[in-house]
Amino acid sequence: MTIPIPAEDPRHVPNRAVIDPAAITQNTRALTGLLEEQTALMAVVKADGYGHGMLTAARAALEGGATWLGVAHPASALALARAGLDAHILTWLYEPRTAATVLPEVLSSGIDVSVGSPEMLALVAEAARQADRRARVHLKIDTGMGRNGVLPWQIRELGPAMAEDDYTQVVAAWTHLTSADDPADPATDQQVELFDSACEALADEVGPVPLQHIANSAALLTRPDLHRDLVRPGIALYGYPPVSTDVPLRPAMTLTSRLALVKEVPEGHSIGYGRIHSTAQRTRVGLVPLGYADGLHRAASDRCEVLVRTESGDRRAPQVGRISMDQIVIDLGPDSDARAGDEVFVFGDAGGVPNAPSATTADDWARAAGTIPYEILTSVSGRVTREVLS
Numbered sequence: 001m002t003i004p005i006p007a008e009d010p011r012h013v014p015n016r017a018v019i020d021p022a023a024i025t026q027n028t029r030a031l032t033g034l035l036e037e038q039t040a041l042m043a044v045v046k047a048d049g050y051g052h053g054m055l056t057a058a059r060a061a062l063e064g065g066a067t068w069l070g071v072a073h074p075a076s077a078l079a080l081a082r083a084g085l086d087a088h089i090l091t092w093l094y095e096p097r098t099a100a101t102v103l104p105e106v107l108s109s110g111i112d113v114s115v116g117s118p119e120m121l122a123l124v125a126e127a128a129r130q131a132d133r134r135a136r137v138h139l140k141i142d143t144g145m146g147r148n149g150v151l152p153w154q155i156r157e158l159g160p161a162m163a164e165d166d167y168t169q170v171v172a173a174w175t176h177l178t179s180a181d182d183p184a185d186p187a188t189d190q191q192v193e194l195f196d197s198a199c200e201a202l203a204d205e206v207g208p209v210p211l212q213h214i215a216n217s218a219a220l221l222t223r224p225d226l227h228r229d230l231v232r233p234g235i236a237l238y239g240y241p242p243v244s245t246d247v248p249l250r251p252a253m254t255l256t257s258r259l260a261l262v263k264e265v266p267e268g269h270s271i272g273y274g275r276i277h278s279t280a281q282r283t284r285v286g287l288v289p290l291g292y293a294d295g296l297h298r299a300a301s302d303r304c305e306v307l308v309r310t311e312s313g314d315r316r317a318p319q320v321g322r323i324s325m326d327q328i329v330i331d332l333g334p335d336s337d338a339r340a341g342d343e344v345f346v347f348g349d350a351g352g353v354p355n356a357p358s359a360t361t362a363d364d365w366a367r368a369a370g371t372i373p374y375e376i377l378t379s380v381s382g383r384v385t386r387e388v389l390s
């Protein structure tokens with residue numbers, strides 16, 4: 001038996017991840033604007049839509065021109081199919097035990113599946129037999145990521161099984177880039193060369209394959225030659241391009257909380273576990289009831305800022321001391337008029353207040369924690385209520 005953790009009543013907790021679906025729609029529209037007419041866009045909404053809510057993200061991206069949805073887990077793909085969205089769906093990560101129970105239903109629901117090994121091909125073929133439905137297979141080719149995918153030279157070996165099985169049809173060949181966020185890295189071209197020759201071998205073995213897809217957000221933004229039939233952006237949809245770009249993209253998630261208390265402390269007062277911070281002067285500190293169990297990375301301790309909305313306006317304040325499990329402390333400065341209950345923007349848009357100093361972003365938190373915005377966004381934990389703007 002599995003027992004869910006009891007949810008906290010959101011009315012009793014101040015922490016919110018406010019999701020703006022219009023930002024995802026506009027970001028998707030801006031990205032589809034870069035594509036030739038024959039190229040479709042698959043919105044990658046895995047990991048609960050990079051923390052934004054999978055269905056919220058999917059609907060918003062479809063409104064912006066996406067026609068495909070991509071997720072890692074078959075269970076997520078089923079949830080998308082059950083929501084009745086008008087989109088092609090692809091799922092790409094499963095293992096034999098759970099796949100045996102979920103794949104027949106996945107295939108019956110018309111979902112495309114990725115195959116990245118001979119064993120996965122056998123699993124999918126068996127599930128297709130059970131579902132009495134021909135599986136639409138995207139053959140994943142490992143051109144250097146070294147994770148999921150058949151090695152280019154395995155295609156000849158797999159060819160007969162793919163060509164002869166009436167229950168599987170290879171509708172796409174695809175690969176994933178290791179280094180597209182560094183446009184100067186020759187690895188991308190090396191991967192594409194391997195992919196192209198693997199695609200030739202595949203066509204020899206199984207006949208023409210209708211679709212090819214390669215590009216993640218970074219390649220979508222920097223390599224129009226890699227758009228092929230379908231692009232698969234994730235992070236850019238949520239407003240965090242992994243390469244510098246003029247394409248207007250804006251963050252779709254704002255993480256907010258409220259001050260639990262404000263107090264004055266003297267110069268030299270230590271803050272938090274391990275006393276890594278002591279106040280440089282008499283100052284006012286604010287306690288924010290949000291910590292690493294909510295998704296703030298402890299590695300970012302004492303290295304980032306938040307924005308506090310007080311009666312007199314919006315002010316940035318540094319987070320000081322170690323990030324605790326449930327709370328952080330911010331230095332409001334000696335003359336702050338901040339009071340308990342005031343809103344704190346941890347990252348994301350500060351509500352569009354004219355002339356307000358902008359809030360920090362998931363990029364700022366990522367830099368402070370030595371990670372990437374992907375991890376910041378997907379770390380916002382289940383106990384933070386997602387509030388979707390309408």
Ligand SMILES: Cc1ncc(COP(=O)(O)O)c(C=O)c1O
Nearest residue numbers: 044176216217218232233234235
């Ligand atoms: C297979 C695959 N395609 C596309 C993406 C989207 O990548 P990005 O978020 O960098 O656009 C991901 C995400 O990691 C992925 O795993």
